[in-house]
Amino acid sequence: MENYIPKIEEAVNRNECVVIACNCSVNYSGRAESFLPEGDRIIIIKSDNTIIVHQPTGNAPVNYMKPEGSIKAYLEDGKLIITSQNLALKDFMTVVINQVHFFNSHKLEDGASIVVTGTEKDMADMLYKNPNLVEDGFRPVSQEEQTKYGFIDVFGYDKNGVLTVIECKRYTADLKAVDQLRRYVEKIKQSKGINNVRGILASPKISPNAHRMLQDFGFSHIKVNPPNYLEKFGRKQKSLMHFA
Amino acid sequence: MENYIPKIEEAVNRNECVVIACNCSVNYSGRAESFLPEGDRIIIIKSDNTIIVHQPTGNAPVNYMKPEGSIKAYLEDGKLIITSQNLALKDFMTVVINQVHFFNSHKLEDGASIVVTGTEKDMADMLYKNPNLVEDGFRPVSQEEQTKYGFIDVFGYDKNGVLTVIECKRYTADLKAVDQLRRYVEKIKQSKGINNVRGILASPKISPNAHRMLQDFGFSHIKVNPPNYLEKFGRKQKSLMHFA
């Protein structure tokens, strides 16, 4: 067990990534407190001293420490202890390792960044370029304008010249989305000193309660999919073939 | 390279966890679409077929597939390809592996669940048990009542018998928190048919804009920390000693 201590220390010093499959328990204290009893997990120590602890199932890490923590490894009662502390966040984590199933470390080089399409921003851009998707006669104002009044997705005038605020959601619009639209409309009314401002929620779907609330405030909903959603739908057959 | 294919297939069939450190690129198509160019990453395949791809820095996975996907591994142009599809979610991911730095798999057993304290729920419980923390003379109503009107954290009467809704936040309260409180107060006013309902936001801090909005609606803020925060603060010295 003690052999792992210099291995961990050297790997951390060299900014290598460490992977440990082990039986362990985990304590965390900081923004909250948590305890995870013994069980088999995978621990990753990254080159920026991020630590994530994963159980054998599920998407999310069960415990973690954000980047730039201070990592120590030592032996206590025959068990391998790994601690990390982040003084700025007042975050502390202790992993008590009873048994190591496998251990690996390697220097990883990665300068690449992920590119994602089909975001809410892409939806807003689509509506700016195709205002007819909003409504007949809708005139968007320049996209630079929006920052002036906050983080409004789409901003413009309807065919009757009424100022209109549009909030986009790439998923089913919920009560929070209506809250948000309402807050923006009120902000605009206040800053412009006018009382006639329309609110439109643009999303693929809207929950029944959200729709009721939307109507209570005289807002409306338009059905819009994120730009790549239609694409994907059109390619569905092909994708399925590829995987068959 | 081809040696890894049976290793992956057998490990997945046995519900083992697989860890691969490699140089790879990743494609995703589903709720959105993404592409990640070549770089060194760590890939974990879990026993429930969850896949997560981690870059050498940062807390969050750069790509992932939720549990229960269908996983395949094969060779193409001398490269190791791992694909996962989730028909229910219309999710597809392809990892193209150029080089393997290390590879391991192991059967992991873990029946434990994490226990977290200091949550928003713990805050609400604390206020129910110690109503004086809210205000002198505050009388909470039974906690079962709250479901009737939604997910209100704390519900009760102030010393003047005025119905009061309290929303707890374990972090700095923001505009969204005020939105939420406002929505609950309005819901109560409507369902009870009364106009005199107070709204209180309980949190350690509140952002300036949120505080302004709170005042605009006649709501108030009380400074409350999540229950374990005070504990931690009291133990801060000791914790630092332990790590020193």
Place this chain on the structure above:
DNA sequence: GGGGAGAGATGCCGC
């Protein structure tokens, strides 16, 4: 560093 808001959010609990 704080504020504001999206995310392929995730995960939990309720109906």
Place this chain on the structure above:
DNA sequence: GCGGCATTTCTCCCC
């Protein structure tokens, strides 16, 4: 399954 909501949310952008 959907709806509503917290999360040690995380991450990004902008001030």
